[in-house]
Amino acid sequence: MRRITTLATAACLLALPAMAQPAANDRLATAAQLRDGALAGNKAWGLLTNLTDTVGQRLAGSEAEARGRAWAKAELQKLGLVNIREEAFPLTAWERGQASATLVGSNHQLALTALGTSGATPAGGITAPVTCFASLAAFRAAPENQVKGRIVFIDHRMTVTQDGSSYGVNGAVRRAAPALGAQRGAVAVLIRSLGTDYHRNPHTGGTVFPAGVSPIPALALALPDAELLARRCAAGQVAMQLLATPISRPGQSANVSAEIPGSVPGEVVVLGGHLDSWDQGQGVFDDGAGVVITMAAAAAIKDHVTRTGLAPRRTIRVVLWGAEEFGLIGSRAYAVAHSQENIVLAGESDAGADRIFTFDSKVAETGLPLFAEMAEVLAPLGIDAARTNKAGGGPDVGPLAAVGAGIIDLGQDMTRYFNVHHTPDDTLDKVDRKQLDQNVAAWTAAIWLAATDDRPLRTK
Amino acid sequence: MRRITTLATAACLLALPAMAQPAANDRLATAAQLRDGALAGNKAWGLLTNLTDTVGQRLAGSEAEARGRAWAKAELQKLGLVNIREEAFPLTAWERGQASATLVGSNHQLALTALGTSGATPAGGITAPVTCFASLAAFRAAPENQVKGRIVFIDHRMTVTQDGSSYGVNGAVRRAAPALGAQRGAVAVLIRSLGTDYHRNPHTGGTVFPAGVSPIPALALALPDAELLARRCAAGQVAMQLLATPISRPGQSANVSAEIPGSVPGEVVVLGGHLDSWDQGQGVFDDGAGVVITMAAAAAIKDHVTRTGLAPRRTIRVVLWGAEEFGLIGSRAYAVAHSQENIVLAGESDAGADRIFTFDSKVAETGLPLFAEMAEVLAPLGIDAARTNKAGGGPDVGPLAAVGAGIIDLGQDMTRYFNVHHTPDDTLDKVDRKQLDQNVAAWTAAIWLAATDDRPLRTK
Numbered sequence: 012m013r014r015i016t017t018l019a020t021a022a023c024l025l026a027l028p029a030m031a032q033p034a035a036n037d038r039l040a041t042a043a044q045l046r047d048g049a050l051a052g053n054k055a056w057g058l059l060t061n062l063t064d065t066v067g068q069r070l071a072g073s074e075a076e077a078r079g080r081a082w083a084k085a086e087l088q089k090l091g092l093v094n095i096r097e098e099a100f101p102l103t104a105w106e107r108g109q110a111s112a113t114l115v116g117s118n119h120q121l122a123l124t125a126l127g128t129s130g131a132t133p134a135g136g137i138t139a140p141v142t143c144f145a146s147l148a149a150f151r152a153a154p155e156n157q158v159k160g161r162i163v164f165i166d167h168r169m170t171v172t173q174d175g176s177s178y179g180v181n182g183a184v185r186r187a188a189p190a191l192g193a194q195r196g197a198v199a200v201l202i203r204s205l206g207t208d209y210h211r212n213p214h215t216g217g218t219v220f221p222a223g224v225s226p227i228p229a230l231a232l233a234l235p236d237a238e239l240l241a242r243r244c245a246a247g248q249v250a251m252q253l254l255a256t257p258i259s260r261p262g263q264s265a266n267v268s269a270e271i272p273g274s275v276p277g278e279v280v281v282l283g284g285h286l287d288s289w290d291q292g293q294g295v296f297d298d299g300a301g302v303v304i305t306m307a308a309a310a311a312i313k314d315h316v317t318r319t320g321l322a323p324r325r326t327i328r329v330v331l332w333g334a335e336e337f338g339l340i341g342s343r344a345y346a347v348a349h350s351q352e353n354i355v356l357a358g359e360s361d362a363g364a365d366r367i368f369t370f371d372s373k374v375a376e377t378g379l380p381l382f383a384e385m386a387e388v389l390a391p392l393g394i395d396a397a398r399t400n401k402a403g404g405g406p407d408v409g410p411l412a413a414v415g416a417g418i419i420d421l422g423q424d425m426t427r428y429f430n431v432h433h434t435p436d437d438t439l440d441k442v443d444r445k446q447l448d449q450n451v452a453a454w455t456a457a458i459w460l461a462a463t464d465d466r467p468l469r470t471k
Numbered sequence: 472m473r474r475i476t477t478l479a480t481a482a483c484l485l486a487l488p489a490m491a492q493p494a495a496n497d498r499l500a501t502a503a504q505l506r507d508g509a510l511a512g513n514k515a516w517g518l519l520t521n522l523t524d525t526v527g528q529r530l531a532g533s534e535a536e537a538r539g540r541a542w543a544k545a546e547l548q549k550l551g552l553v554n555i556r557e558e559a560f561p562l563t564a565w566e567r568g569q570a571s572a573t574l575v576g577s578n579h580q581l582a583l584t585a586l587g588t589s590g591a592t593p594a595g596g597i598t599a600p601v602t603c604f605a606s607l608a609a610f611r612a613a614p615e616n617q618v619k620g621r622i623v624f625i626d627h628r629m630t631v632t633q634d635g636s637s638y639g640v641n642g643a644v645r646r647a648a649p650a651l652g653a654q655r656g657a658v659a660v661l662i663r664s665l666g667t668d669y670h671r672n673p674h675t676g677g678t679v680f681p682a683g684v685s686p687i688p689a690l691a692l693a694l695p696d697a698e699l700l701a702r703r704c705a706a707g708q709v710a711m712q713l714l715a716t717p718i719s720r721p722g723q724s725a726n727v728s729a730e731i732p733g734s735v736p737g738e739v740v741v742l743g744g745h746l747d748s749w750d751q752g753q754g755v756f757d758d759g760a761g762v763v764i765t766m767a768a769a770a771a772i773k774d775h776v777t778r779t780g781l782a783p784r785r786t787i788r789v790v791l792w793g794a795e796e797f798g799l800i801g802s803r804a805y806a807v808a809h810s811q812e813n814i815v816l817a818g819e820s821d822a823g824a825d826r827i828f829t830f831d832s833k834v835a836e837t838g839l840p841l842f843a844e845m846a847e848v849l850a851p852l853g854i855d856a857a858r859t860n861k862a863g864g865g866p867d868v869g870p871l872a873a874v875g876a877g878i879i880d881l882g883q884d885m886t887r888y889f890n891v892h893h894t895p896d897d898t899l900d901k902v903d904r905k906q907l908d909q910n911v912a913a914w915t916a917a918i919w920l921a922a923t924d925d926r927p928l929r930t931k
Contacts, residue, residue, distance in 0.1 A: 060702070062701055064699060064703065064706075065577075066578065067577060067578035067579050075578045078578075117525075117527060118526065118527035118528055118535045118538075119753075122895065135499065169686050180893055208669045208900075209896075209900045209901065210672060211672055211894075211895035211898070212670060212671055233899050235896070235898035235899070238899075238900055239524060239753075239898070239899070242524055243524065246524075292671070293579075293699075340723070354885050363806070376927070397710055434671075435582065435671035435673055436669075436670050436695070438669075438671070438695035438696075438699070439693045439695070439698075439699070439700055440669045441669070442695065
């Protein structure tokens with residue numbers, strides 16, 4: 012009987028006027044209700060366990076990433092989202108291979124790993140003298156004889172910042188130093204990992220060899236190994252035997268998207284994460300968490316729509332980008348393909364699984380009252396009011412912002428993010444479920460408010 | 472002039488009546504002075520950096536361990552100790568080789584490493600179904616069809632304990648399970664690392680295959696990987712492709728010792744650590760720290776003797792054992808070779824580099840007043856009074872205790888010891904210099920008191 016009653020009730024709810032729009036004065040109350048519901052229980056942890064245990068790492072362009080897309084489409088369908096799409100794009104795929112480094116005349120096997128797009132050594136490896144630099148600036152200033160024919164090591168270091176800003180400040184060492192080394196005749200460039208943990212788990216990450224610059228081996232040392240190498244350099248001449256065997260090949264990736272249709276066609280609110288990950292860990296903090304946070308937020312809203320029959324005004328679209336780690340390849344392709352759409356606001360969760368503590372916007376002046384509403388609804392989650400209207404947004408929304416989409420950035424606590432990101436340590440055990448749930452609660456409320464709003468948000 | 476004065480003063484001091492014994496009422500005051508001097512500055516950090524940067528890991532029976540002995544003898548000589556000896560003993564040396572494990576039908580490459588004395592798989596590896604057990608007891612109770620022809624995984628877990636006791640309680644899983652698996656027809660035994668950190672750095676450590684039991688592959692999984700495997704087992708059937716390539720061969724190791732001669736020949740106080748280490752890290756916490764703590768304590772006492780001309784009554788002997796990690800091979804040989812000596816007290820530093828917070832003794836009743844004196848001198852270092860007269864001592868003093876030597880055990884805070892011990896993470900950056908110095912201060916004072924005492928301490 013109970014079952015029949017429940018089904019009957021559900022049928023009644025589904026029979027309510029479809030696609031009706033919530034009354035404006037209900038918006039904040041409903042957002043608060045969705046927030047509290049998500050905080051009490053949502054689908055993120057189950058999805059995250061399922062994704063990372065059954066699919067595992069999802070390197071861009073790999074069969075593993077394709078398995079991730081198949082998983083996402085199946086799960087989005089189970090969640091009741093519609094218009095599920097996969098939009099393919101080409102890329103140069105890259106595989107890590109092996110890497111080893113020994114200091115000549117010592118027992119030391121250094122813990123290091125190749126940076127994405129790194130070139131390979133000859134099959135037997137190379138042996139060369141090492142020049143150690145304390146910073147990227149010191150490397151830039153060095154004379155040719157300290158670089159040419161040598162292995163260059165740059166001990167440039169980042170620090171722990173709650174907002175992750177040190178990664179931005181110091182990112183140039185990873186992005187630019189290998190190409191600079193190649194142009195100056197270095198036989199390889201090693202960097203101290205862009206990371207903040209002291210484990211023998213080096214941080215990979217993409218580097219860039221511009222057109223016309225042939226890739227050389229480019230690798231990152233774990234922090235204990237970087238500091239050992241720096242001490243050996245300080246003590247005298249150091250030579251290294253280095254082997255790295257990455258390969259590049261033509262490949263393909265894709266973006267996956269799915270929707271909760273809005274009652275007024277044409278206006279779209281995008282939220283998402285990136286499905287690809289690095290291959291050393293299982294892509295949990297980066298960015299399995301963002302994928303499942305946005306999926307769980309969408310699921311909470313979809314459940315509400317189903318239950319009440321009240322659809323949001325704007326279409327909510329979950330986008331799970333591909334190939335973020337190789338330079339936003341998926342999101343650039345996405346922005347081009349969707350440049351004619353009216354994407355009014357876009358947000359990405361791509362900073363781990365720890366709690367959101369602040370938020371920023373980048374929208375038209377007309378949209379700022381929406382963020383005042385959000386501040387009110389997000390405050391009980393311990394989230395401070397919008398700090399600026401200059402949000403950068405998650406990396407994959409940058410290309411959409413460049414063509415005029417408004418941006419919402421829910422700022423996560425990144426204090427421990429760079430302990431695990433891009434390392435073998437990016438595994439499920441690192442996730443604090445309560446903080447994961449707080450993310451879902453915040454995104455659910457924020458996206459609901461944005462999707463039920465009608466104020467212009469686009470910046471152009 | 473200054474230099475000449477100093478030299479002249481030193482010459483005068485050296486001309487004082489050699490080997491005179493300190494007056495009894497000076498003992499505590501001198502111990503306190505030695506303590507404070509060592510706390511303010513000592514040689515431990517410099518020695519530790521030098522040992523682990525220039526020698527690195529020191530696997531028992533390897534050329535690396537021999538380099539460690541050469542380093543130790545040279546440094547002990549520089550510190551002014553005499554009667555420097557190297558006493559060789561044979562052992563079956565073992566080399567780790569490579570290890571890899573993949574869950575069939577998945578992307579998961581598990582982080583694991585061989586246990587010391589592990590056997591090898593065939594060259595191409597093995598593929599077999601996995602049985603997961605939550606504990607050693609569950610494995611012992613399992614029927615044959617869950618073991619024979621299968622890879623056995625035991626998820627037996629240890630917890631963090633300040634005194635390290637969980638390692639003792641749970642150690643049987645590593646020592647006994649592989650042999651039990653071999654006897655019951657398992658093709659390999661995997662254990663959850665005996666460790667407390669969640670990094671992809673598995674903990675190695677010795678296991679034991681008794682005479683007549685042929686070694687099978689025996690490996691430890693990093694905690695994130697152990698938990699992943701347990702989840703996959705809970706979800707259904709799991710098969711694993713496993714490769715492990717360790718080898719065993721006849722080898723040799725040795726103990727190194729050096730002395731500060733006492734004024735009354737025949738009675739010896741031993742302090743030491745073990746020179747060998749596992750090969751994954753650099754042997755810093757285990758047991759480079761113990762080696763340098765005891766060397767620096769001896770150096771502080773030697774400097775005092777040189778400065779004052781007042782030798783302790785008993786001979787102080789630093790012993791740096793070899794091959795501790797393969798079952799106390801060096802210290803067993805040492806106890807046999809020195810069974811006729813009057814070693815009145817022995818202590819070992821082998822619990823990392825963190826602070827001492829308590830101490831225990833195991834001595835004749837007649838010796839207990841000595842430990843009351845120690846309590847007084849050690850209290851300002853934040854060390855609680857002797858808890859028991861049932862000390863086990865560091866592992867390498869066990870064989871000496873078995874033949875009657877008294878034992879002193881300065882108990883270190885091991886809260887984070889099992890995060891790094893036996894892992895690739897056992898590197899210099901883990902050391903807190905202030906805590907390292909506190910160890911030297913405590914050992915210097917304790918050994919001074921023991922060596923200037925005349926109460927009987929031996930238990931038989």
